[in-house]
Amino acid sequence: MRERLQKAVIVTASLLLPLALIQRFYERRPPYFAAPRTIVDHVDRIEHSQRQTILLLDEVRPLIPRGAQVTCFRVINGKRESDNSNYLTAVGQLPHHVVLPPFAADSLSKSEVVEYVVAIGEPFNSPAYKVIAGFPEGFLYRADR
């Protein structure tokens, strides 16, 4: 009797858990059977903050010379946000470049700012930079020296 009950409990749990998992998967947005463009396409009910960043970094990677110094941040009202996640994502997505934190684009002198800026979302308003490429996800800037 005890064994039968235990078996019934295990079977029930083993049926409920995958159903609960499928429900979680379903909540994480359609499409359900299309190849995703990034590794974070469906991790939440809303778009992951790094999806746009990964797509933009894919676009700008061939435009930045290997070994160049670069930073990456989201732009709000023309100014950079102090976010760590975009910058850390850029370290992984630009393995052949030297990725520096966002404040490296802040220096008062044009000669001291980081050479390339990957600006996510809006244009980056800075006299130290000129835009060299634009994409739906953001812009690539180079120091205007």
Add this chain to the structure above:
Amino acid sequence: MFVAGVLLMTLFGAFTWRMESVRRMDLAARVAIAFACGVVVGGVVMFAYSVIGIPWQRWTLAIPLVLAAALWRRDAARPAGGTPALLIFVLLTIYGVATARETTGDLLYFWGPKAQRFFLESRIDVGFLQFPHYYLMHPDYPPLQTLIYSWGAIAAHRFSWWGALYLTPVFLLASVLVFRGYSRNKGFAILLAAVLAYGIGSARSAGGADPLLYLFEVIALCALTFDDDSAIASIALTGAVLTKVEGAAFAIVVLVALVITRRIRALKVFAAPALALGAWILFAKHHGLLDAYARGKSTLHFEQLGMVVKRTLGAFILPWIAAIAPLTLGRNWKRAALPLLVAAGTLAYTIFFYLHEADPAFWIKTSAERVLLTTVIALIVAGAAASSDENVC
């Protein structure tokens, strides 16, 4: 190619096929054990190469791999019989990673960047870890996960983000096959597969170190609970302490449980993990990387105890029920004593960790499902042990 390269590390674990406890298992469990032990041995080799200055190249790593493979011994394996239900959970996990539904952010923020850099530099890149602006990548975090990813990248000649994700169903399948091999209980093996697939998917931990940690935890617990197999347990605990900081806490809890239950001489099990962790901490200290292992003096916030306990226990309702309900119907409690003590200990240290934060609500929300899966695994091992008439004590 990335995943195939990592699977090749199984050859490092060929020596396990000569061990009596492993030879008693079915073929699938033997391969899974060899794979798990292989990634530990391979990781230790890569770490040793970094310490003594040998660059990671295909040929430099192939030499110890071939030597290790020579220890393989062929003999007839016990048939396991099929457990096709396991495939459902593996396929669900494959679907989850293939559609990017269970990716951990940590893969993006530090596991991937570190592994990629180590691969490009052909060693553990100390300069990268020392760079102050990469501090958020946890410079002293145990290296095994990044070493495995670097190994895969060396095999494939490039790092693969998707390859890292696809290792998750591999770790899940290996965990369940080892469990089935030791416990010989197909019902609980299916339950473990269901809980792991749900837990990893729900917590979005694919691509992180947790699925690898679960594999080592399952092996260590099963080896000590079902077979008094100190050698395999020792290798698995070495893997655990080299995979995550929580792995060291898990190993200490297993040590305490072993001492209480007086099952086998604890020194036999803990010499290798202590040596491996000590070597990593010394390496980190020597290069000025110590961070997580040097936080012993942080303040405890006991005023948060009620909230922490409530939120921690409430974070994972369905797996708790799935693990505890069949356990209550067991009867061989003496056999289940060790995993039950480990379950209690892992729950205690999880709460203890959370008490170090003044306001841990967000931390609990984002990590409890992932961390508590260790406790749930221990409860399932206890359930299988308690439901068996066999007495190995």
